[in-house]
Amino acid sequence: MDTKKFYITTPIFYANAELHLGHTYTLILSDILARYHRGIGDETFFLTGSDEHGDKIVRAAQKQDMGPQAFVNANVAKMQELIKELNVSNDLFIRTSDKEHHWQGVTKLWHALEEAGDIYKGIYKGLYCVGCEAFITEKELVEGKCVNHDSVPEKIEEENYFFKLSKYAPEIKRLLESGELKITPKSKVNEVIALIEAGEEGGVLNDVSISRPERAIPWGIPVPNEPNQLMYVWCDALSNYITALGYGRKDDENFKKFWPANVQVLGKDILRFHALLWPAFLLSAKLPLPQELLVHGFVTSGGKKMSKTIGNVLSPGEFISEYGLDSLRYYLAREVSTGEDWDLTREKFKEVYNANLANGLGNLVSRTLKMAEQYFEGEVKGDTTSVPPLRTRIQEVEALGDLPGLTLPYLITSDILPRYHVHMTAYEVNKAADAIWELVGHLDQFVTDYEPFKLIKTDKEATEKVLWGLLYGLREISTMLAPMMPETAEKISELLGAKVGKEGDITFSSNVPSEPLFMRK
Ligand code: MSP
Numbered sequence: 051m052d053t054k055k056f057y058i059t060t061p062i063f064y065a066n067a068e069l070h071l072g073h074t075y076t077l078i079l080s081d082i083l084a085r086y087h088r089g090i091g092d093e094t095f096f097l098t099g100s101d102e103h104g105d106k107i108v109r110a111a112q113k114q115d116m117g118p119q120a121f122v123n124a125n126v127a128k129m130q131e132l133i134k135e136l137n138v139s140n141d142l143f144i145r146t147s148d149k150e151h152h153w154q155g156v157t158k159l160w161h162a163l164e165e166a167g168d169i170y171k172g173i174y175k176g177l178y179c180v181g182c183e184a185f186i187t188e189k190e191l192v193e194g195k196c197v198n199h200d201s202v203p204e205k206i207e208e209e210n211y212f213f214k215l216s217k218y219a220p221e222i223k224r225l226l227e228s229g230e231l232k233i234t235p236k237s238k239v240n241e242v243i244a245l246i247e248a249g250e251e252g253g254v255l256n257d258v259s260i261s262r263p264e265r266a267i268p269w270g271i272p273v274p275n276e277p278n279q280l281m282y283v284w285c286d287a288l289s290n291y292i293t294a295l296g297y298g299r300k301d302d303e304n305f306k307k308f309w310p311a312n313v314q315v316l317g318k319d320i321l322r323f324h325a326l327l328w329p330a331f332l333l334s335a336k337l338p339l340p341q342e343l344l345v346h347g348f349v350t351s352g353g354k355k356m357s358k359t360i361g362n363v364l365s366p367g368e369f370i371s372e373y374g375l376d377s378l379r380y381y382l383a384r385e386v387s388t389g390e391d392w393d394l395t396r397e398k399f400k401e402v403y404n405a406n407l408a409n410g411l412g413n414l415v416s417r418t419l420k421m422a423e424q425y426f427e428g429e430v431k432g433d434t435t436s437v438p439p440l441r442t443r444i445q446e447v448e449a450l451g452d453l454p455g456l457t458l459p460y461l462i463t464s465d466i467l468p469r470y471h472v473h474m475t476a477y478e479v480n481k482a483a484d485a486i487w488e489l490v491g492h493l494d495q496f497v498t499d500y501e502p503f504k505l506i507k508t509d510k511e512a513t514e515k516v517l518w519g520l521l522y523g524l525r526e527i528s529t530m531l532a533p534m535m536p537e538t539a540e541k542i543s544e545l546l547g548a549k550v551g552k553e554g555d556i557t558f559s560s561n562v563p564s565e566p567l568f569m570r571k
Contacts, residue, residue, distance in 0.1 A: 055095070056087040057308040059291050061316050061324075062099040062146065065122040066110040069132055070356060071394065072317065072349045074366040078382045079346060079479060080315045081138045085533035086474045088139075095308045097294050098133065099144035100126045103270040104183045104283035118269045122147060136366065137375060137536060144294040146271075146286055155293030156271050156286055162335035168214040174259040177203040183283045184323075185259055198319055210259040211273060213285075218330035219246050225339065231329060232342040234477060235389035238318070242325040258327065260285045288328045292337070311340040313477060318345050344477050347391035364394060376535040377403055377568065383534040384483035400571055410490050411527070412568035417497070418520045419545060419562045425506050425513060428547070428562075432518030433555035440492060441499035466492075470530050479534070486530045493523045521546055521558045538567060 060080045063073055077098065084096035102122040111121035126145060133140065146152050163169050177186050181199030195202055223246050225231040226239050233239045261279040262270075270280035289297075295309055296302035316324050321343070329339050348355070351362040369378045385402055386392045422430050466485050473482035496519060506513045528542040547559035 054092045055308055055312075056084075056092040057095045057295075057311045058084050058087070058097070059311055059314045060098040061320060062101040062144065062287055062290050063129060064106065065100045065102045065125040065129065066107050067125070068365070069129055071364045071366055071369075072356065074132075074136060074378075075346065075349060075382050075386065076315055076317060077133065077136060077138050078379055079344075079388065081136070081140075082379075082383055082479050082533045083313065083315075083474075083477060085139055085536065089532055093307075094141075095295070095304065096140045097142050097144060097291070098138070098140045099142075099290055099294065100129060100146065101283070101287045101290075102126070102145060102147040103280075103286055105180045105265070106183055108265065108267050108269050109180065112267075118267065119147065132366065135370065135375070137379075142294055144290050146290060151299070152286075152290060152293045153271055155296075155298030156281065156289045157274055158298035159289050159292070159331065159335055160274055160281065160285075163213060163331065166334045166336075168217065168334045169211050169260070170214070172210065172212045172257075172259075173207065174210045174212075175207040176205070178206050179203040208263050210263070210282075211261040211276075211279065212257045213260045213330070213334075215258045215327065215330050216256060218333050219326075221333060222246065222326060222329050225329070226325070231325075231339050233321075233325060234342060234344050237389070238321060238325075238343075238345045242321065245322060245326065258282075284323050284327060285331070288323065288331065291328075291340075310338040313342045313344050314340050315344045315346070318347055321345050342477075344388065346386075346388045349386075350391060350393045352395055353393055364396075369399060373399070373403055373571070374568070376538045377407055379535050380407060380483075383479050384487070385480070387480050388477065403568070404570060406487060407568040408566070408570040410487065410494075412566050414490055414493055414497075414520075415524060415542060415545070416563065416566055418493075418517070418524060419560050421502055421506075422517050422521065422558065422560045423562045425502075425510070426517065428558070428560045430514055430518050430521055430558045430560065431555070432515060432522075433553070434522070436515050437519035437522065438500065438512075438515055440496055442495055467526065467530075474533075482530070483534060486527055486534075489523060489527055489530075493520055493527075496520060496523070518556075518558070521548075521560065522556065525556075541567065 058080055060076050063069060080096065080098070084094055088094045100122070107122060108118050111118045114121060116124075130143060133143070144152060160169075174185065177188070178184070179186050179196040179199060179201065181201060182196060186196060186203055190197070191203070222231070223243060226233065226243055233242065260282045261273050261276075262282055264278050264280050268280065270283065271286050273279040273281055291311060291314065292305060292309055295305035297305045297309070314324060324343050332339050350356065351364050354360055354362055356363045366378060369381075381394075381399060381402060384406075422428050466489050470482050470485040473479070473485065496516070500516045502513050502516045505516065524542060525546055525548055528539045528546070531542070532539040541563070545561050545563055547561065549557045549559065551557065
C-alpha cells in the first residue's frame with residue numbers, strides 16, 4: 051500500500067502570555083488528528099510554534115522591563131513545557147525569531163510577491179489594533195472599539211509597502227465557492243465570501259499594508275533592501291507554515307514532500323488571515339493552497355469570555371493535576387464540537403468525568419479484568435467466531451436471515467469501526483469519540499445480557515466466550531482511543547495482554563490494575 055503524506059499545522063501562538071484552555075484546544079485537536087494519521091500509516095508532519103514579533107510582544111516585554119528576545123525566550127520555554135505536558139506529538143516547533151530556519155523563507159516569499167508585481171509603496175492612514183496586530187476599518191468597530199479586544203484602536207499614518215490583496219479576491223472567491231479551498235465548518239465559507247463581497251464595495255478587502263516603519267526597538271524581519279521597514283507581523287507569521295518545511299532554504303525536502311498542508315487548524319478569530327491573506331500570498335508566489343482550513347469556536351467559562359479581569363480564566367494545568375491529562379484530552383475530544391463555541395466550568399468537567407470515565411470506561415475495564423482474573427486467572431482464549439451475539443440485537447440480526455458466523459466484531463463493532471474512521475478522516479473528532487463510547491455502552495449491555503457473574507456457576511465454557519468478547523471489545527476500544535487518550539490506550543492494551551495466534555485467534559493474559567484508571571471524584 052502506498053503511504054500517503056499528511057501535513058497538519060496549528061497557528062503559531064503569541065509568545066506574550068501563558069497558554070490557556072482555548073489554545074490547549076487548538077493543540078489537542080490537532081494532536082489527535084496527527085496521531086490518528088500516523089496510526090493509520092500516513093507519513094505525517096505536525097507543526098506548531100510561536101509567533102514572536104510585532105508591537106504586542108514589544109509592549110508586553112517593556113512592561114516587564116525586558117528586552118524582546120529575552121522575553122520571548124522565557125515565554126517560549128514555558129509554552130514548550132506545556133506542550134510536552136499535554137503529550138502533543140508535534141514533529142517541529144518553529145519560532146519566528148529563528149533567523150536560520152524562518153527568516154530566509156520569509157524573505158524569499160517577499161521576493162516572490164515582488165516579482166509577481168504585487169508589492170507597492172503607499173501611505174497608510176487609518177486604524178491599527180495592537181491586540182489583533184491588524185489594520186482595521188471604522189466599519190468594524192463597535193462603539194469605537196475593536197470587538198476582539200474591547201480597546202480603542204490607534205490612529206496611524208505611515209509610509210508602508212502594500213500587497214495587492216484586491217487582485218486575488220475574485221480568484222479566492224471562486225476557489226471557496228468551488229470547494230477547491232475547503233473550509234470546515236461550511237458556514238465559515240459564507241462568512242469569508244461575505245467579507246470579499248463587502249470588500250468589493252470598498253470595505254475591508256482593499257490592498258493591505260504588509261510592512262511597518264521600524265520602531266524605537268527594531269523587532270521583526272527587515273524588508274529586503276529597505277532598512278527602515280519591518281515586515282508586518284502577519285506576513286511574517288503566516289509564512290511559518292512553509293518556512294518550517296524548509297521553503298527558502300537548501301534543505302527543502304520536507305517542503306517538497308509535505309506542502310500543501312492537508313489541514314490547517316485555527317480558531318475563528320483568525321479565519322480572515324488564513325482564508326484571505328494566506329491564500330493570496332500563496333497565489334501570488336505561485337504556490338499551491340492548503341487543502342482545508344479547520345476552524346474551531348471559542349471556549350468560554352460560565353458563559354463569559356475568559357478574561358483576567360473577570361477572573362474566569364481556566365488553565366489546563368488545573369484540570370491535569372486534578373483529573374489527569376487524558377481526562378482533559380477526553381473532554382476536549384468528545385465534549386467539544388469543532389465548529390461551535392463551548393462553555394466549560396469545573397462542575398461540568400467533574401460531571402462528565404464521573405459519568406464517562408470513572409463510571410463508563412473505567413468501570414467497564416476494571417470489572418471485566420476482575421472477572422477474567424477471578425474465573426480464569428486472567429487467561430482467556432477465543433476467536434471472533436465463538437462470541438455470542440448481543441442479546442438485544444439477536445432479533446435484529448435474525449431478521450437479516452442466515453449470516454455466516456455471528457461474531458462480536460460483526461454485531462458490535464462492525465458498524466462502529468467504519469463510522470469511527472469516517473469521522474476521524476472528516477476531522478469530526480467528537481463524533482469519532484461518540485462512536486467509541488457507543489461501544490462502551492454495547493459492552494455494558496453485553497454484561498447485562500449474559501450476566502457472566504451468574505453464568506460462571508453453571509457454564510464455564512460459555513462464560514469464557516462472553517469474557518473473551520468483552521476483552522476483544524476493550525481491545526478495539528484501546529485502538530480507537532490511542533489518538534485521543536494515548537496513555538490510557540496504552541495502559542488498557544498492557545492490561546489486556548493480547549497475543550494474536552496464527553489463525554487470528556487471540557489469547558488474553560490480562561491483569562487487574564492496581565488502582566482504577568479513573569478515580570471517582
Ligand atoms: N499568533 C496568532 C496566529 C498566527 S498563525 C500564522 C494568534 N495567536 S494566539 O496565541 O492568539 O492564538 C492561537 C490559537 O488559539 C488561535 O487558533 C486562537 O483562535 C486560539 N484561541 C485563543 N483563545 C481562544 C479561546 N478562548 N478559545 C478557543 N481558541 C482560542 O492568533
